Amino acid sequence: MAHYVDLHSHLLPGLDDGADSLATCLSMVRALAEMGFSDLCATPHQFAGRFEPPLDQVRLTFDQVSREIATVLPKVRLLLGAENYWDDVLASRLRQGEPPCYDGGKAFLFEISPVVMPPRLEAALFDIRVTGRLPVLAHPERYLAVQRNPAVAESLGRQAALLVDLAALSGTGDRAEVKTARRLVEEGMAHAAASDMHDPEDGPSIASGLAWIEKRLGANAVRQLLNENPRRILVGQLP
């Protein structure tokens, strides 16, 4: 096994727009394990007004799925995180010093509006960094401001880890997202890549994104984006 670390997935059933049952969840976990992932971070949405699974319910589901995986796929380790939308709920959790982080650590995943960049985002991220936390930005290729000007990604990437979606690298889907994701990886602006898997049907494009990195940039890049850098991110370091 290649021991890849997946920092972004919607594997936990019944919490958001990801897996709809335990069986679906397990087939997604199995597909990721077959691609070489050994450490899977489940990151259900926390998005005010759209997906608001209570954190204690998230924890219960995580515990239940972890027990199941320990039985059927004992080589896979499941970790808990969240995909936090940049909204008032996250702001308040950050003020209280308890954003839902990866594995109870210092790093947390977040996403922003695809069309409107939050005002003063970079300054806010800097303030968060000063408190010792590491923000991790999901799918930078999806944001209009980054698509129009990759320099935006470069400056955001000084305060936050940038995590591209593997499916965007595969070449299928939205043209602007594909072009931007590939450019971020080719120019070394992306810190890591992740599955963002919602459904078993996402499997082939995730695998093909992995294959694209290997073909275009070689095995070292794969190791860096899927193994070394995600492990550093999990311990709160910006690679």
Ligand SMILES: [Fe+2]
């Ligand atoms: Fe996601």
